[in-house]
Every structure is written in structure tokens, then in C-alpha cells.
Amino acid sequence: MAVHGDFEEFYQANYGRTVAVAAAVLGNRLEAEDVAQEAFTRALARWSRLCRYELPEAWVRQVALRLAIDSGRRVRRTIKVAVKMSAQRHPPQPEAADSLPFTALGDALKRLPLQQRQLVALYYLADMSVADIARESGVAVGTVKARLASARQHIERELSAQTGAISDAR
Numbered sequence: 001m002a003v004h005g006d007f008e009e010f011y012q013a014n015y016g017r018t019v020a021v022a023a024a025v026l027g028n029r030l031e032a033e034d035v036a037q038e039a040f041t042r043a044l045a046r047w048s049r050l051c052r053y054e055l056p057e058a059w060v061r062q063v064a065l066r067l068a069i070d071s072g073r074r075v076r077r078t079i080k081v082a083v084k085m086s087a088q089r090h091p092p093q094p095e096a097a098d099s100l101p102f103t104a105l106g107d108a109l110k111r112l113p114l115q116q117r118q119l120v121a122l123y124y125l126a127d128m129s130v131a132d133i134a135r136e137s138g139v140a141v142g143t144v145k146a147r148l149a150s151a152r153q154h155i156e157r158e159l160s161a162q163t164g165a166i167s168d169a170r
Helices: 002-026 029-045 056-085 104-110 114-125 130-137 141-169
Strands: none
Touching: 002 029, 002 056, 002 114, 029 056, 056 114, 056 130, 104 114, 104 141, 114 130, 114 141, 130 141
16 A cells, blocks of 8 residues: 555656646647656556656656657647648637647747757756756757757747737737
């Protein structure tokens, strides 16, 4: 029983950050919750081994990111097929629990290359240090810093362009 109690504490401490990271990658909180739940389900099945890891949350985060990437690929394939089959296109309507894709920041994040989007999510949402991200991702600290800088510049350009377009429209 203590093993499951430990897992429950682990889950409570890490679930929110895992969802936030997956949501930033996917642009959809509901889908991110599904991804996080699947990652924690897999962790529970391996908890007797994972609980001995120095950072079991890193394992869960990696599983969640892989699931998010796979989910994103499936969604993009489905969209491509639907667009080809339908001559009519209707813009998506925002849902109350899914507002990130309908904000300027959410739109800018979606336009980032996947690697940069993941780094932004890990740095800003999972509150990981550059060194921790480098270690977990298997890349040099300088590479993480360069990719984060590039991502910030991209987001700044996107938001500035959108702000400029809004100002011009007035």
C-alpha cells in the first residue's frame, strides 16, 4: 500500500507540470491531459522500478513528450485527409477549456519547430534549468541556450507582427 501512496504523492506533485508541457507542445489542453494520464498510467505500471530513479518525473515527462509528438502527427494526418475530402473550410471555434490555440501566444507557439516548442515548454512551464534540459535532452547546454534564444526571437516576431496588424486595422 505504501508504494501506491508514494505514487499518489508523485502524481499530485508532477501532473500539472506534465499537462502544461504537453499542452504547449500540442496546443490543446484536453489532449494534453490524455497524454499526461497515459504517461502516468505507464509510470504506475513500472513504479517499483521508477521510484528508485533519481528523477522519475524526467521519465514521465519524456513519455508524455513522445506521446504528444505521436498524437500531433496523427492529428496532422487526419487534418490533411479531412481537408482533401472537404471543399469547405470552417475556422475552429474556441472551447472554454482549450484557449491556448486561440491566443496570439498559442498561435506563435504552434508555429515554432517542434524541438524549440519542447524547449520552451520545459524551460517556462516545467521550470527546468538549461542544464537540466540539456542533460535530459542529450544536447549541449549551448545548444539549448541557442534554441531557446531562437524560439524567443521567433515568438517576439510573431507577436509583434500580430500587434502591428491589429494596430493597422484600427
